[in-house]
Amino acid sequence: MLGRGLQMTRVICRLMSRKLSAGLHRNILKNMHPSIDIWSVRSSLKNIRSVTMAPWPFSSSGPRDYSLPNPSWRSEMQRLYEHYNSMCEVETEGGEKLKGPWIRLASYNRALKYAPGGQCLSKFLQAKARLFTRNIEEQGAGFEYVVFVNKQEKTCVCVFQAGHLLEGPPGLVHGGAIATIMDSVTGTHAAYLSGPVMTANLTINYRSPIPLGSVVLVHSSVGEIDGRKTLLSCQVTSSDGSKLHTEATGLFISVSVGNLLM
Numbered sequence: 016m017l018g019r020g021l022q023m024t025r026v027i028c029r030l031m032s033r034k035l036s037a038g039l040h041r042n043i044l045k046n047m048h049p050s051i052d053i054w055s056v057r058s059s060l061k062n063i064r065s066v067t068m069a070p071w072p073f074s075s076s077g078p079r080d081y082s083l084p085n086p087s088w089r090s091e092m093q094r095l096y097e098h099y100n101s102m103c104e105v106e107t108e109g110g111e112k113l114k115g116p117w118i119r120l121a122s123y124n125r126a127l128k129y130a131p132g133g134q135c136l137s138k139f140l141q142a143k144a145r146l147f148t149r150n151i152e153e154q155g156a157g158f159e160y161v162v163f164v165n166k167q168e169k170t171c172v173c174v175f176q177a178g179h180l181l182e183g184p185p186g187l188v189h190g191g192a193i194a195t196i197m198d199s200v201t202g203t204h205a206a207y208l209s210g211p212v213m214t215a216n217l218t219i220n221y222r223s224p225i226p227l228g229s230v231v232l233v234h235s236s237v238g239e240i241d242g243r244k245t246l247l248s249c250q251v252t253s254s255d256g257s258k259l260h261t262e263a264t265g266l267f268i269s270v271s272v273g274n275l276l277m
């Protein structure tokens with residue numbers, strides 16, 4: 016019985032690998048065999064290399080998409096959102112609508128669950144996976160942000176409004192919150208480019224403080240992609256780009272899907 020379970024586990028993992036790489040939304044574990052052992056599944060998943068996965072697997076449907084405007088957004092945040100969003104779709108002279116150079120990335124609290132293949136993963140995670148930056152339900156209180164990527168230029172920009180819960184020095188954004196948004200933006204960018212990654216190194220220089228409640232831009236660009244290593248650089252600037260607040264470099268290492276199940 017146990018042998019049969021293990022065999023089925025391997026088949027399921029092979030199927031999951033194919034499904035993940037194809038980027039399809041199907042719950043392949045719906046009728047999971049009762050003798051399947053989670054640890055066997057996990058160790059088999061360890062062998063699924065990130066290079067087999069389609070980049071940026073998150074779907075555009077599901078519950079609350081935190082990247083969409085809400086009433087807490089200041090006019091500057093809304094203006095910058097519309098600026099980048101307008102470049103996600105372009106209209107030809109004949110009125111035909113085509114994909115533009117930018118893509119808005121949807122963002123969910125239950126990030127893994129709403130990724131293709133994520134329904135399977137969330138079973139193993141007992142539906143507990145939550146994304147830190149999207150855990151504050153009160154709109155405008157924490158991290159309000161939207162990420163856009165430019166596929167051709169391999170750049171990424173995030174419009175970020177820091178809420179009152181992110182206070183460090185009086186009236187200013189906490190350095191850890193700045194590190195969090197930089198890790199999230201570069202991590203998202205790296206995952207978009209290279210599939211599942213973990214941050215190995217994030218080196219930050221804080222140049223000028225960020226006023227609480229202000230709207231800033233977080234830019235991420237590729238330094239180098241070398242095998243499993245994706246090196247990105249990141250700058251936080253004022254919304255008009257005139258003032259540098261923070262700069263960083265981040266090293267992201269591609270990992271197998273199994274690493275996400277610890």
Ligand SMILES: CCCCC/C=C\C/C=C\C/C=C\C/C=C\CCCC(=O)SCCNC(=O)CCNC(=O)[C@H](O)C(C)(C)COP(=O)(O)OP(=O)(O)OC[C@H]1O[C@@H](n2cnc3c(N)ncnc32)[C@H](O)[C@@H]1OP(=O)(O)O
Binds near residue numbers: 206213272
């Ligand atoms: C349906 C599936 C969906 C999958 C989606 C996946 C991801 C997207 C997920 C969510 C996206 C949503 C939002 C994104 C938001 C936030 C992103 C935040 C990301 C994080 O916040 S994540 C938490 C903090 N992060 C850690 O908790 C990592 C702890 N750590 C480890 O888990 C290991 O340490 C690991 C895995 C990093 C490497 O371990 P490993 O065993 O796999 O690889 P190994 O050590 O062999 O290194 C291989 C080569 O990298 C070089 N290397 C390694 N580390 C280096 C360093 N620090 N400096 C310079 N070089 C380094 C080596 O020198 C070698 O180089 P070489 O090959 O040339 O020798």
